[in-house]
Amino acid sequence: MNNVFQLVWLIPVLPLLGFLINGLGRKQVSKTMAGIIGSGTVFISFLISAAVFFSVKEGNTHVAHYFDFINITALKIGFDFQIDQLSSIFLLIITGVGFLIHVYSTAYMHDEEPKDFAKYFAYLNLFVFSMLLLVMGANFVIMFIGWEGVGLCSYLLIGFWFKNTNYNIAAKKAFIMNRIGDLGFLLAVFWLISKLGTADYHTVFASVSKLTVTDITGITMLLFVGAMGKSAQIPLYTWLPDAMAGPTPVSALIHAATMVTAGIYMIARSNILYTMAPVTQSVVAIVGLSTAILAATIALKQNDIKKVLAYSTVSQLGYMFLALGVGAYTGAVFHVMTHAFFKALLFLGAGSVIHAMSGEQDIRNMGGLKKYMSVTHITFLLACLAIAGMPPFSGFFSKDEILAAAYERSPLLWGVGVAGAIMTAFYMFRLYAMTFLGKFRGTHEQEHHLHESPKAITIPLIILAILSVVGGWIGIPEVFMHGGHRLETFLEPVFAQSNALTEKHPLSHVMEYTLMGVSVAAALAALVFAWSKFSKYQKVEKEETGLGKVLANKWYVDELYDTIIVKPVLSIAKYFNNIFERKGIDGFVNGVGKAVNYGSRQIRLLQSGQVGIYVLMMVLGILLFFIIQLFL
Amino acid sequence: MEIKWYIGLAVALFCTGIVGVLTRRNSIIIFMCIELMLNAVNLLLVAFSKMHAASAVVQANPNVVSDAQIFVFFIMVVAAAEVSVGLAIIVMLYRNTHSVDVNFLNRLKN
Numbered sequence: 001m002n003n004v005f006q007l008v009w010l011i012p013v014l015p016l017l018g019f020l021i022n023g024l025g026r027k028q029v030s031k032t033m034a035g036i037i038g039s040g041t042v043f044i045s046f047l048i049s050a051a052v053f054f055s056v057k058e059g060n061t062h063v064a065h066y067f068d069f070i071n072i073t074a075l076k077i078g079f080d081f082q083i084d085q086l087s088s089i090f091l092l093i094i095t096g097v098g099f100l101i102h103v104y105s106t107a108y109m110h111d112e113e114p115k116d117f118a119k120y121f122a123y124l125n126l127f128v129f130s131m132l133l134l135v136m137g138a139n140f141v142i143m144f145i146g147w148e149g150v151g152l153c154s155y156l157l158i159g160f161w162f163k164n165t166n167y168n169i170a171a172k173k174a175f176i177m178n179r180i181g182d183l184g185f186l187l188a189v190f191w192l193i194s195k196l197g198t199a200d201y202h203t204v205f206a207s208v209s210k211l212t213v214t215d216i217t218g219i220t221m222l223l224f225v226g227a228m229g230k231s232a233q234i235p236l237y238t239w240l241p242d243a244m245a246g247p248t249p250v251s252a253l254i255h256a257a258t259m260v261t262a263g264i265y266m267i268a269r270s271n272i273l274y275t276m277a278p279v280t281q282s283v284v285a286i287v288g289l290s291t292a293i294l295a296a297t298i299a300l301k302q303n304d305i306k307k308v309l310a311y312s313t314v315s316q317l318g319y320m321f322l323a324l325g326v327g328a329y330t331g332a333v334f335h336v337m338t339h340a341f342f343k344a345l346l347f348l349g350a351g352s353v354i355h356a357m358s359g360e361q362d363i364r365n366m367g368g369l370k371k372y373m374s375v376t377h378i379t380f381l382l383a384c385l386a387i388a389g390m391p392p393f394s395g396f397f398s399k400d401e402i403l404a405a406a407y408e409r410s411p412l413l414w415g416v417g418v419a420g421a422i423m424t425a426f427y428m429f430r431l432y433a434m435t436f437l438g439k440f441r442g443t444h445e446q447e448h449h450l451h452e453s454p455k456a457i458t459i460p461l462i463i464l465a466i467l468s469v470v471g472g473w474i475g476i477p478e479v480f481m482h483g484g485h486r487l488e489t490f491l492e493p494v495f496a497q498s499n500a501l502t503e504k505h506p507l508s509h510v511m512e513y514t515l516m517g518v519s520v521a522a523a524l525a526a527l528v529f530a531w532s533k534f535s536k537y538q539k540v541e542k543e544e545t546g547l548g549k550v551l552a553n554k555w556y557v558d559e560l561y562d563t564i565i566v567k568p569v570l571s572i573a574k575y576f577n578n579i580f581e582r583k584g585i586d587g588f589v590n591g592v593g594k595a596v597n598y599g600s601r602q603i604r605l606l607q608s609g610q611v612g613i614y615v616l617m618m619v620l621g622i623l624l625f626f627i628i629q630l631f632l
Numbered sequence: 633m634e635i636k637w638y639i640g641l642a643v644a645l646f647c648t649g650i651v652g653v654l655t656r657r658n659s660i661i662i663f664m665c666i667e668l669m670l671n672a673v674n675l676l677l678v679a680f681s682k683m684h685a686a687s688a689v690v691q692a693n694p695n696v697v698s699d700a701q702i703f704v705f706f707i708m709v710v711a712a713a714e715v716s717v718g719l720a721i722i723v724m725l726y727r728n729t730h731s732v733d734v735n736f737l738n739r740l741k742n
Binding site: 297608609610611615616619 | 653654657720734735737738
């Protein structure tokens with residue numbers, strides 16, 4: 001069974017091949033071809049990943065060395081892939097969900113020009129390649145290559161409809177915010193290399209004891225800054241809602257299921273460093289929890305179907321960071337997985353709705369779509385139940401695990417986390433009720449066009465819905481079933497080092513039941529409230545007031561950043577442009593030109609054509625030489 | 633005779649030549665003035681060579697005296713060649729412009 005490890009290099013190379021074919025031949029390939037190449041390569045990668053997963057499940061792990069990426073005297077960084085429990089799970093998520101979204105895209109993007117269609121698939125494949133590189137790399141440098149690659153693809157895909165200026169601005173915002181985080185990541189890698197002389201996971205994690213507390217805290221903090229940018233945490237989260245400018249399948253793949261979880265992957269990968277830096281862990285937990293709450297409050301008042309989902313993603317990512325911060329690494333990875341299923345499903349469902357509504361995204365103009373789009377409706381409902389944490393859907397298990405772990409650390413964290421979960425249930429069912437229940441509130445023309453989406457859209461929805469329902473069953477907590485948490489057993493080797501260092505205080509079964517009961521009951525109450533309140537929603541033209549207005553305006557965070565960062569930077573740039581650039585540099589360069597021009601104009605007058613003057617000059621010149629010779 | 637008289641004569645000749653070149657417009661006169669300057673220099677060369685004939689350095693190596701004077705002959709030969717070329721130019725100038733005034737020689741200006 002080890003032979004399958006010989007093939008791991010194919011997993012990222014196939015999407016890269018798809019990128020090259022679709023990207024270079026975008027004017028030649030037909031739409032059908034582009035779709036088949038794009039989806040097919042990812043599907044084969046998925047098959048290999050599945051084979052790899054089963055091999056890993058039997059207990060095999062593997063580090064493959066291909067060539068030396070950097071080789072300077074003492075520093076040696078190989079182009080290595082590491083296949084173990086953690087990366088094999090991510091491989092399955094990326095290629096599996098990625099494949100479904102590729103299939104979905106063939107229908108969703110069907111109205112594009114053939115060359116744009118091929119370009120879209122090329123970008124998507126490049127993204128899958130970068131993401132695979134990120135999770136497969138066996139050292140921080142290879143991870144960084146993928147880390148940058150996914151940022152680039154995110155930029156390209158957010159700005160896919162680049163003729164719209166706002167979309168370009170959103171793309172730039174995402175890229176710049178990611179770059180801020182990436183700098184932190186890069187500094188952390190430099191720090192690691194300068195202290196340990198290597199970036200290989202194995203060597204670094206084996207020699208953590210050589211690092212001082214300051215080093216570990218600094219490195220983990222900087223790594224976390226990288227995660228903040230990539231995974232949209234406070235203070236760098238504002239790019240993610242704007243990233244919804246991209247096509248909806250892109251939002252599903254990049255900005256919900258995979259790329260934004262890169263930060264979680266990175267921290268889970270370097271879990272031992274974080275376990276040894278309690279200060280950073282607290283920071284991670286607090287930042288994660290605040291993000292979860294802040295984003296959830298904003299989501300309560302958004303009216304754009306994709307914006308609600310975007311803030312919900314930010315909020316769920318916050319939960320994952322909370323899990324990482326309290327040391328529940330398995331819980332974080334578990335939530336990444338279930339979140340990938342139900343959030344991808346929600347986005348794809350939203351895409352299906354937007355498709356049917358001919359581009360309308362405002363839920364105030366929807367309503368009553370239940371009777372027109374039955375598959376979308378049912379799958380969307382299942383996803384909402386999953387994200388709201390209703391048992392026995394997948395979100396229940398992962399969220400419950402995170403909340404239980406938070407309670408072990410501090411009941412306060414748990415309390416705030418539950419408040420977030422209540423809000424999650426509320427805004428998700430507000431979204432659901434306003435979209436699918438009640439009466440249709442759009443224009444007559446839109447109502448006429450309403451239709452269920454084609455099979456290429458509904459089949460991925462159905463598959464993801466099944467996964468959203470059953471996906472949590474691999475992590476059934478100990479109280480329900482002994483040995484039910486198969487994911488934990490599976491991931492055990494990855495987190496063994498951290499687990500050995502932390503003391504476990506398992507909660508009593510009664511306590512655990514109580515916690516679950518409270519959070520589920522509260523979420524259920526919020527769900528029912530939202531359902532009853534918004535299922536008969538009537539469109540009213542009314543200005544939001546008070547707190548509602550603050551929430552609808554996203555706590556004015558964008559305005560705040562605009563005032564304290566963007567505007568000062570722009571005015572400094574403007575100053576340098578006008579004064580330093582125009583007057584200083586341009587003035588100097590143009591001045592040299594003007595001086596030469598003026599000088600030559602004056603000297604030209606000497607060429608009078610009078611022989612006498614030439615002779616006089618010659619004599620004066622010779623005299624000058626004499627004087628110099630005699631006196632100097 | 634002392635060397636200063638030779639030098640004085642040579643300087644006077646040379647200055648006459650310069651002034652002539654600078655002030656006159658007739659190209660033949662200018663040409664003659666150039667010859668004057670050339671000969672002032674020749675005169676100096678011969679004078680200095682004669683002066684140094686008595687010095688100890690030259691006593692040890694008598695050939696040096698004749699070297700300078702031979703050099704003067706070379707200059708005279710070159711000057712003669714130059715005169716033939718120069719006069720030929722002036723003749724052609726006269727044929728083209730019916731004048732030997734150098735101030736007419738400004739056609740390259742524009």
